[in-house]
Amino acid sequence: xxxxxxxxxxxxxxxxxxxxxxxxxxxxxxxxxxxxxxxxxxxxxxxxxxxxxxxxxxxxxxxxxxxxxxxxxxxxxxxxxxxxxxxxxxxxxxxxxxxxxxxxxxxxxxxxxxxxxxxxxxxxxxxxxxxxxxxxxxxxxxxxxxxxxxxxxxxxxxxxxxxxxxxxxxxxxxxxxxxxxxxxxxxxxxxxxxxxxxxxxxxxxxxxxxxxxxxxxxxxxxxxxxxxxxxxxxxxxxxxxxxxxxxxxxxxxxxxxxxxxxxxxxxxxxxxxxxxxxxxxxxxxxxxxxxxxxxxxxxxxxxxxxxxxxxxxxxxxxxxxxxxxxxxxxxxxxxxxxxxxxxxxxxxxxxxxxxxxxxxxx
Amino acid sequence: xxxxxxxxxxxxxxxxxxxxxxxxxxxxxxxxxxxxxxxxxxxxxxxxxxxxxxxxxxxxxxxxxxxxxxxxxx
Ligand SMILES: Cc1ncc(COP(=O)(O)O)c(C=O)c1O
Numbered sequence: 001x002x003x004x005x006x007x008x009x010x011x012x013x014x015x016x017x018x019x020x021x022x023x024x025x026x027x028x029x030x031x032x033x034x035x036x037x038x039x040x041x042x043x044x045x046x047x048x049x050x051x052x053x054x055x056x057x058x059x060x061x062x063x064x065x066x067x068x069x070x071x072x073x074x075x076x077x078x079x080x081x082x083x084x085x086x087x088x089x090x091x092x093x094x095x096x097x098x099x100x101x102x103x104x105x106x107x108x109x110x111x112x113x114x115x116x117x118x119x120x121x122x123x124x125x126x127x128x129x130x131x132x133x134x135x136x137x138x139x140x141x142x143x144x145x146x147x148x149x150x151x152x153x154x155x156x157x158x159x160x161x162x163x164x165x166x167x168x169x170x171x172x173x174x175x176x177x178x179x180x181x182x183x184x185x186x187x188x189x190x191x192x193x194x195x196x197x198x199x200x201x202x203x204x205x206x207x208x209x210x211x212x213x214x215x216x217x218x219x220x221x222x223x224x225x226x227x228x229x230x231x232x233x234x235x236x237x238x239x240x241x242x243x244x245x246x247x248x249x250x251x252x253x254x255x256x257x258x259x260x261x262x263x264x265x266x267x268x269x270x271x272x273x274x275x276x277x278x279x280x281x282x283x284x285x286x287x288x289x290x291x292x293x294x295x296x297x298x299x300x301x302x303x304x305x306x307x308x309x310x311x312x313x314x315x316x317x318x319x320x321x322x323x324x325x326x327x328x329x330x331x332x333x334x335x336x337x338x339x340x341x342x343x344x345x346x347x348x349x350x351x352x353x354x355x356x357x358x359x360x361x362x
Numbered sequence: 363x364x365x366x367x368x369x370x371x372x373x374x375x376x377x378x379x380x381x382x383x384x385x386x387x388x389x390x391x392x393x394x395x396x397x398x399x400x401x402x403x404x405x406x407x408x409x410x411x412x413x414x415x416x417x418x419x420x421x422x423x424x425x426x427x428x429x430x431x432x433x434x435x436x
Contacts, residue, residue: 013375016396016407021379024394024407028379044376044429211374211405221373221429 001184001238012233013210023233030236031223033243034189038173039164041194047226048189048236052155052176053079054204055190058226059151059172060084060122062201066091068119071110071148073134075103075127075324080153084122099327102280103127107138118148125157129324129335130279131262131286133161140169149196155179159246160255160287165193172196177235180254182242182342187235190226198222205229254342261340261349262288268353274360278328278335291335294360299336302359306336310355314338366413370423371397371404371431378407384426390415404431 004026010019012027028043035043049055060083064070070087072080074096088094097113099105105123114121121143126133136152143150151172154163159180165173170193177187192198199220207228212219219225246254263283269275269292276293279286294302303316317334318325325331338352372378378394385392390411397408411419416433423430 013378014406016394021394021407024375024379025382028376028383031376043380044374209374210407211372213406219373223376224374 001234001241004234004237008233012231014208014230015210026237026240027231027233030240033240034175035191037243037247038158038175038191039166039168040173040191041166042222044222045192045194046189047192047223048187048231050186050232051178051188052153052174053188055174055176055188056080056122056151056153057083058190058201058204059174060087060120061204062226063120063149064092067093069093069095069115069117070120070122071095071097071113071118072122073097073099073105073110073124074327075099075105075129075132075134075321076122076124077128077153077155077324078320078322079155080122080124081323096323099132101328102278103130103132103324103327104280104285105134105139107135107142110135110139111142114142114146114148116146118143118146120149120151121146122151122153124153124155125161125163126287127279127321127324128156128289129319129321129337130291130328131156131289132279133157133285133287136168136170143171144169156287156289159243160251160258162251165191169193177239177242180246180342181239182246183239184235184242186232187239192222199225201226203228249342258288258340258342258344259283261344261346262286262290264346264349265290265338265340265352268349269356272353272357272360275356278330288341289337289339291330291337292356293330293333293335297360299333302356303336305359306352306355310351312338312352312355366435367410368413368416368419368433368435369395369398369401369408369410370419370433371401371408373404373429373431375405375407377429378405378409380426381409381423381428381430384422384428385409385411385419388418388422390418390422392419398436401434401436410436 012023158175177183209224
């Protein structure tokens with residue numbers, strides 16, 4: 001990013017001068033890096049967006065219209081639920097497959113909901129509240145058999161779990177750059193799998209692309225059809241650097257390390273009287289986010305004490321996922337969510353457990 | 363006499379940059395330039411090459427599957 005700001009600083013693809021070309025190259029390199037990382041069939045099938053929310057909206061609004069049927073789960077983030085509820089008001093049939101109290105989705109439950117004629121199945125790869133991983137391989141197969149497209153919201157997993165669009169049968173993949181991919185905020189994208197026609201979606205936004213400038217209509221070619229307006233070239237240079245760093249470290253190493261930290265956290269907290277732990281017991285079924293409750297306590301107060309007295313920063317409340325909390329039975333109070341990351345240490349985990357033990361016993 | 367040049371036109375900037383990358387990898391001397399005015403432009407960038415390399419440029423774009431709007435002598 002620093003290199004981009006110092007050396008390029010042009011507008012990608014709006015001109016043929018050397019700074020614009022350099023900016024265009026930075027974006028294209030990011031496209032290739034992302035395509036390779038997610039097993040996309042072609043770098044031009046990577047559509048860059050400002051975040052996962054925009055990518056999800058592009059897919060949902062781009063595909064669904066009145067009379068269409070879409071199936072989702074009961075643990076989705078609001079970036080899926082809100083556009084779906086808005087589309088429902090416009091006549092889209094929204095069906096929610098129930099997950100269990102650990103936020104897990106039984107493929108049989110999903111299969112029952114995905115009747116023939118369903119247009120789209122949209123699932124989060126993992127709950128952002130409990131970390132519960134949803135059955136992606138089964139879901140892709142269920143969607144395929146019903147003739148539906150499969151949209152995966154990988155905001156919680158891209159950069160943590162391996163994702164291969166082609167091998168996993170994912171038709172549309174929404175990702176965000178600022179979480180596990182180690183990129184800056186303001187980056188994200190939607191990848192179109194091979195089965196999705198280049199023109200299958202209605203664009204969310206129309207405008208300049210630096211291509212077909214003689215025409216007042218949006219060009220039909222990828223990725224320009226869906227990328228109107230200046231791209232976040234500096235951010236995308238950062239996203240590329242983030243993914244390259246991740247590839248050097250290795251996803252398996254990242255996962256081994258973060259999983260061990262999350263397990264240490266859960267084990268430590270399991271010994272603390274009154275602490276409720278959410279999500280499945282087995283580590284392999286979760287991403288490294290740990291959600292806890294303390295019955296009878298105001299969680300917002302607990303989180304504030306963690307921050308002010310112990311320097312432990314946690315996200316408290318509903319984490320933009322009211323549907324998930326209704327499924328867990330933690331609505332409306334929510335949970336305190338702790339998420340070990342790439343730079344978290346074992347000492348910090350022990351410190352966190354000790355802090356919560358002190359607060360819980362006071 | 364100065365050397366004859368050609369340009370490849372593309373539908374998108376992404377394809378233009380991909381075309382440049384593919385051609386350079388083949389050791390071809392190419393350069394991204396603003397699309398010459400006289401050519402109806404699809405995208406603001408065009409890839410310039412020495413016209414004597416036209417066959418090689420065409421072949422390498424085709425082999426890599428880089429969508430383009432043809433080679434034009436300028
Ligand atoms: C499961 C899930 N989906 C979508 C999003 C939205 O991501 P973004 O903020 O990049 O739009 C998030 C992030 O909070 C998330 O956890």
